[in-house]
Amino acid sequence: xxxxxxxxxxxxxxxxxxxxxxxxxxxxxxxxxxxxxxxxxxxxxxxxxxxxxxxxxxxxxxxxxxxxxxxxxxxxxxxxxxxxxxxxxxxxxxxxxxxxxxxxxxxxxxxxxxxxxxxxxxxxxxxxxxxxxxxxxxxxxxxx
Amino acid sequence: xxxxxxxxxxxxxxxxxxxxxxxxxxxxxxxxxxxxxxxxxxxxxxxxxxxxxxxxxxxxxxxxxxxxxxxxxxxxxxxxxxxxxxxxxxxxxxxxxxxxxxxxxxxxxxxxxxxxxxxxxxxxxxxxxxxxxxxxxxxxxxxxxxxxxxxxxxxxxxxxxxxxxxxxxxxxxxxxxxxxxxxxxxxxxxxxxxxxxxxxxxxxxxxxxxxxxxxxxxxxxxxxxxxxxxxxxxxxxxxxxxxxxxxxxxxxxxxxxxxxxxxxxxxxxxxxxxxxxxxxxxxxxxxxxxxxxxxxxxxxxxxxxxxxxxxxxxxxxxxxxxxxxxxxxxxxxxxxxxxxxxxxxxxxxxxxxxxxxxxxxxxxxxxxxxxxxxxxxxxx
Numbered sequence: 001x002x003x004x005x006x007x008x009x010x011x012x013x014x015x016x017x018x019x020x021x022x023x024x025x026x027x028x029x030x031x032x033x034x035x036x037x038x039x040x041x042x043x044x045x046x047x048x049x050x051x052x053x054x055x056x057x058x059x060x061x062x063x064x065x066x067x068x069x070x071x072x073x074x075x076x077x078x079x080x081x082x083x084x085x086x087x088x089x090x091x092x093x094x095x096x097x098x099x100x101x102x103x104x105x106x107x108x109x110x111x112x113x114x115x116x117x118x119x120x121x122x123x124x125x126x127x128x129x130x131x132x133x134x135x136x137x138x139x140x141x142x143x144x
Numbered sequence: 145x146x147x148x149x150x151x152x153x154x155x156x157x158x159x160x161x162x163x164x165x166x167x168x169x170x171x172x173x174x175x176x177x178x179x180x181x182x183x184x185x186x187x188x189x190x191x192x193x194x195x196x197x198x199x200x201x202x203x204x205x206x207x208x209x210x211x212x213x214x215x216x217x218x219x220x221x222x223x224x225x226x227x228x229x230x231x232x233x234x235x236x237x238x239x240x241x242x243x244x245x246x247x248x249x250x251x252x253x254x255x256x257x258x259x260x261x262x263x264x265x266x267x268x269x270x271x272x273x274x275x276x277x278x279x280x281x282x283x284x285x286x287x288x289x290x291x292x293x294x295x296x297x298x299x300x301x302x303x304x305x306x307x308x309x310x311x312x313x314x315x316x317x318x319x320x321x322x323x324x325x326x327x328x329x330x331x332x333x334x335x336x337x338x339x340x341x342x343x344x345x346x347x348x349x350x351x352x353x354x355x356x357x358x359x360x361x362x363x364x365x366x367x368x369x370x371x372x373x374x375x376x377x378x379x380x381x382x383x384x385x386x387x388x389x390x391x392x393x394x395x396x397x398x399x400x401x402x403x404x405x406x407x408x409x410x411x412x413x414x415x416x417x418x419x420x421x422x423x424x425x426x427x428x429x430x431x432x433x434x435x436x437x438x439x440x441x442x443x444x445x446x447x448x449x450x451x452x453x454x455x456x457x458x459x460x461x462x463x464x465x466x467x468x469x470x471x472x473x474x475x476x477x478x479x480x481x482x483x484x485x486x487x488x489x490x491x492x493x494x495x496x497x498x499x500x501x502x503x504x505x506x507x508x509x510x511x512x513x514x515x516x517x518x519x520x521x522x523x524x
Contacts, residue, residue, distance in 0.1 A: 025455055
């Protein structure tokens, strides 16, 4: 476990970072690697929710009910897994607007080339698939 | 001591062509004998409810010998040794056992109820009998001198074991990467090519080899007794009999990959409208999907690759992904310039293998398929 850093950097290696995965990025229960890398509009920052501030279920509900976005469920990587891939993570709470999200955080891909972004996204997705879906928890056979 | 014809077992399948029995199938004969002996005991106690012991010499009186192997597949002729065949009288529990077993096996094919003598103790004997049979193999249990009888195969064996135990055991051979080792529990977990994780129990000497492979990240091959459920899902390996380093070119077990056919996965992308990804994401045209589906299917089927997981990309490409131990492999198909980019990314090290294929050029589809197949086999 690492010591706390400044600038809102997340330092607890064991803390989980929840990621909502679009239904198109889930096949037969497996998450595709694109779910764990930023899209062009994300400016190389991957949105996640801190496991110390929310739950897989609450993160899913916020994403689908309040923000009205599509999600096949909540998957997760850890702060330590991101750090091992040279991906710093930091808190980024959203306190205003129609859908406040105090648990919001970012995984920072900004130091990486596009090719490297893909590779690290693939590796994060492997961690998430190893952990399997955290919410809703159903037999993998049903998660098609 | 006299010998009397007792049973004809007709082994069928490619391994038994030429009227030969491979040595590894010989335990079937001893398993057959043990099964009949167990059934005979159950029959005796059922007919003699007041008895708590078998008659003296009961077990020793049942001796079977293999006389010869006749032609027509492999047909071992089984004879029984008897002290004096002219002695009249008592019920022969072993002859009755032979007939009951043949009848029960025939009944399984007809979905008849399981007989009362099929206790847990007898079911354990069925675990051994038929264990070495492969999918295309069977053994017919025929009366002595006959060539027609009850057909016993893996399917029959599974139905009997599932009815009595809820699971069945079969020999398995797995190739994969070790993901965890628990020396206290004498067990480890192997990750197969389709990402399944299977717990394996192993003796301490084998576990030492496993631990070494784990530390070095090497792919291993495990032989052992697999425990399956009623849907043929491998639950665990109850005991590993051998662990070796995988050989070059070995594919990790679990080749099928995604359970949804490629064509069905690709066709599902038709439903995506512009902006499908929370405002981002382009839709897919019929021509593009037909081209992508045909290309992927021809490569996957032609080279017998695992079925990939197919996803859309926000940029409007079709992306196929495969997982194998320590590697993630992808092929992105671009309709706009008829090309494909393939990447194999090692998950535990900073290693990437890439290939670009302009698919309008002659021979590029073959090159794309060959490159993918190489990555799938772990070849550089």
